[in-house]
Amino acid sequence: MTASEFKEYVKTNGVKKAAREVDVVTTGTFGAMCSSGAYINFGHADPPIKMQKIWLDGVPAQAGLAAVDGYIGATALDETNNMMHGGAHVIEDLVRGKAVRLRATGYGTDCYPRKEIDTYVSLRTVNQAVLMNVRNAYQNYAVATNSSAKTLYTYMGKLLPEFGNATFSSAGELSPLMNDPYYRTIGIGTRIFLGGTQGYVMWEGTQFNPGAPRTPNGVPKRPAGTLAVIGDLKQMNPEFLKGLTFTRYGSSLGIGIGVPIPILDEDMARCCAVTNNDILAAVFDYSQPTRSRPVLREVSYAELRSGDIDIKGKQVPTSPLSSMYKARQVSEVLKSWILKGEFTIQEPVQSFPKDRPLKTLDVRTEREAT
């Protein structure tokens, strides 16, 4: 069953019956996930080059991995900061089967004498092309609004002045980690839906923060768990992988992720029965450019989904940033794969840590950092 179907089923049949009858629940999310990118092995040129700097369609990719491996990050921009075509757009172009221009320079060594190359590559011409994202599928996030007198352009979208609107970015009750709040079934090695193909959870995501405050049912009220994921870019589908532009912020990658959750017992069924009424997020004023913004209020995803919320007595229209429509598609496609036997559930080879404090970056002396 998809997560939406399961919640309905529990409402009419109760948790006990649902736990007996249902084997697997498929979750889904589709949203901007900035901490994404792809590594590519371009193959060796003749004469060979040890690439020290790499550009794909003008967007710099990270070199420094032997000779012809590069990593292009979703938010990488060219020298002109062209946000309409960042790393995420290059990745989408590749998935669409397009050829992209590869330029690279090197300093020349005895074994890699070539100093530059200017050519075209596509997913057909390269060896590996692997999407490897270090922080995706945030277990809850924030609600952004703006109390100032001017429009703000943020990674949470366009925020109109004087609390003109509010945006939120989690798929709520459909989102993978909302349905497995304590990471009982999701861990390293979990097989998932990633960008239209099968991928894997490769690690806890960066900024993984299981200690975030939770409601009595265990669902975090603040950004908490995250996933690091990996999958074959060559198999991905542009329906579920999209280059995005957030004006004056930059580019980001819209990606569809779905995780199957086996209903191990009644407790797991209870977790997957969670609805938008039970999931809370905090509203932050993004006009305060600091790390710790004050919380204006807590609000449920049911309220956020209704189209407006009350902030300081004002009815403020809301926008989701993750697509409910595509999140449902992800959960439905994943369900169909499982029913057809094309996708099998993989038990994690290792669970995530239960305790991992979230650290900050401060200006320190060498002694303070040691």
Next chain:
Amino acid sequence: MKTKVVLTFSPEASNQPITHNLIAKHHLLVNILRAEIDEVGGKMVLELSGKADDIRGGIDYLKANGVGVRPIKEGVRRDDEACTHCGMCVSICPTKALTMDLKTGKVSFNEDKCVACGVCIDACPPRAMEILI
């Protein structure tokens, strides 16, 4: 009947009392939805109400005086292939031309409500909205 039009002016045409003439000489009810002017001319979005003949007469008058007239439907376009239905646009659209169906999660674009203000253009992450005027 009612119709919404987008008017574009050259600097010369900007100096004429065209709104007054539409009301006084062509007996139209004019609702100014949007108006702006800069060094290269001006742009106005009007809702015109009146008899069909009067509306036609008013539009002919505008054209004869060097004002570009286009139906609003040619003002803003959505690329349905590019839209991911994320919903970023729904909270910023001042006329609720962009709305989300809460059941399906799909965002629909009602061109009749659009006043071509362009607020959605740079807010759309997949850049599915395009302004043509």
